[in-house]
Amino acid sequence: MKYLDQLNRNVELEHTPKRIVSLVPSQTExxxxxxxxxxxxxxxxxxxxxxxxxxxxxxxxGTKQIHLNKIKALRPDIILCNKEENTKEIIRDLEDVAPIHISDVDTIEDCLELIKMYGTIFNSSKKASELIEAIKTERQKFQSALQSTSKKKVAYFIWKNPWMVAASNTFINTMINEAGFSNVFESEARYPEIDLEDSKLKEADLIFLSSEPYPFKTKDIEGFREQFPLKDISIVDGEMFSWYGSRLLKSFKYFKETFY
Incomplete structure (x- = not known):
């Protein structure tokens, strides 16, 4: 059986995989x-x-460093990776171990496509279809509730020392927009390093400090308030902005309960 992954790579399988290694937390969920x-x-x-x-x-x-011998010993039928989460070196090292399926998720549509792919590959199409429809329903309900709401501008921090924010071409940026906000760093790409004197920060109504990958704490809010006393600064659940797959069912509910 031949399948395409989200990088349009051929994935050849002899049968429905029954021994799966997942190197991506959201895909594991x-x-x-x-x-x-x-x-x-x-x-x-x-x-x-x-x-x-x-x-x-x-x-x-982890997602960046693996124990190759442990994976070999598991005799997997398939290994699930992600373009952003896993390195090219990991992919190269695993190519001789088992077929590798690589996801590439920047949008909600990419996410739904991945769910459908997994449903097909793992003979779970019915559950995949039900999940896709449930996500679409939650998304539509949330979007309907947002129609009369004006968009606030957000700066979304993912790291400290150096300061890094989420910008365009990221799933986080997609979810910032899905949550009803606009990203002041959307004109930049990926995860730029910035200075707290950056003029774009002055445009932000809100500053979000993500709970992951850097675990921002309350003391970080206090530090930001010294520099930005008039801005709304909060720690947000990074999983709700960066995890795709079935997590989306919880994300839209989280956005509604937390921000509106």
Whole structure:
């Protein structure tokens, strides 16, 4: 059987995979929600949802560094990766171990496409279709509620020392817009390093400090308030802005309850 992944690479499988290694936390959560938990044999140390998974499955490293021998020993039928989360070196090292499916998710449509792909590959199309429809429903409900709301401008910080923000061509930027905001750094690409004197910060109504990948804390809010006393500064749940897959069902509810 031949499939295309989201980089238009051919993925050849002899049968429906029953031994899956996932190197992407949000994709691990998605597999569980598609009813494939029993088929997961290896996950990363960052695969925290559901929280019992790391006690029951083999931890094969992180998203940037893996234990190659552990993955080989699991004899996987397929390894699931992501263009942004995993490195080219990881992909190269794993090519001789098992077929690799690589996702590339920047938009909601990319996310829905990935869910459909997994439904097909893992013989879980019914659950995948139900999940896709549920996400579309939650998205539409939220968008309808936003129609009379004006967009506030946001700066979304993901890192400290150096300061880094989310800009265009990222799933975070997509979710900032989905949440009803505009990103003051949207004219820049990916995750630029910035200075707190950057003129774009002056445009922001809100400053969001993400809970991941850098774990911003309350003391960081206090530091920002010294420099930006008139701005609304808060820590936001990074998973709701950066995790795709089944997490989207929770994201739209989180946006409504937190910001509106």
């Amino acid at each position: 998605l597999l569980v929600d598609l009813g494939l938990e029993n088929d997961l044999v290896g996950v990363t140390k960052f695969c925290v949802h559901p929280n019992h998974l790391r006690k029951q499955k083999t931890i094969v490293g």
